[in-house]
Amino acid sequence: MSKIKIMIDPGHGGRDPGAVANGLVEKDLTLTIAREIREVLLRNYDVLIRMTRDSDMFVSLEDRARLANSWGADYFISVHINAGGGTGFESFIHPHAAKHTGQFQACIHQGILGKIKARDRGRKTANYAVLRLTKMAAVLTESYFIDHVEDSKKLKEASVIKAIATGHVVGLQEMPNLRLINESLTPRPRLVKVYRLLVDGVQVGAYGERENVMAQVNQFLDSAKKIEVERVE
Ligand SMILES: [Zn+2]
Structure with a gap:
């Protein structure tokens, strides 16, 4: 049986810092979270992981999708931090995504909300390039608002960063074919209807x-x- 391939996409990087506020830079947070997701996954699951970047470098949105497509990834997770006046957590899939992708989004969404204290802003759709150009189930997460004072305090806590990462993994483990190595990772979330x-x-x-x-x-x-x-x- 071939191993499940998961492409983790840390948002922004290099000359594109993403959102910057309250002493935080989005591209640094997304890379830290992505690396933690990779570590938890490799420790607990028999899966293959790649990242669209593993340093502070610029990668175009098209290249991120191309990397995932040419590798033949089964899942694509784009990690972002929100900005623009608001608070909480939300996730996105492409408006024309397959049903399977909606299920993937539901799993990731609930997984993260089960691990962090944040307002549920909902499962949303958007025509984002990485969601549109990737051929596999793809979700984009926006964990907290970098420009919200209370949210930014949370983002400065290592335990919260870890919880965001673990939440992604808890969601992923609901997907079929993910072989669990370490049963003690975390209780499985109960799937809610969507x-x-x-x-x-x-x-x-x-x-x-x-x-x-x-x-x-x-x-x-x-x-x-x-x-x-x-x-x-
Ligand atoms: Zn972003």
């Missing part, structure tokens, strides 16, 4: 909470021709 919301045939989001679904339905009710809610799990 509602995918499609407006005129395009997925606009996927949510675990009923209120979030209804809020979105409300928002699109007058402008959409067709609104579908699909329960994924």
Whole structure:
């Protein structure tokens, strides 16, 4: 049986620092988290891991996707820290992603929220290049806001950085074919059901909470021709 291949993508790097605030630089945080994810995975699972960068270097978005595609990765995880006025955690997949990717997102999303204290901003979709150009199940995580004072304090704690990384792994271990070596890593999270919301045939989001679904339905009710809610799990 061939091993599962996981490509970890630390956001930004080199001349692209990502978001900078409160004495923190996104490209450094994402690399630290990505390395920790790799370490926990290799310690506990029989998997192959690659990273789109393993130093402070610039890699274009196209090259990140190309690296994953040419390797034939099974999963792609892009690690980011949010900015722009807000707080909490959110995750993204491409709006036209396969059902399997929605399930992957749900696992990662719940895995992380089970490990850190953060407001659940929801499972979202966005036309980000690394999500659009990668051929495998791909998710992009935004853990906390670098420009939010309370969030930034959390991001300065080594234990929180570790928890973010472990959360990614807890999510990954829900995926099929991931062979567990060390059973004691962490209790498996209970999968919650997820509602995918499609407006005129395009997925606009996927949510675990009923209120979030209804809020979105409300928002699109007058402008959409067709609104579908699909329960994924
Ligand atoms: Zn970013």
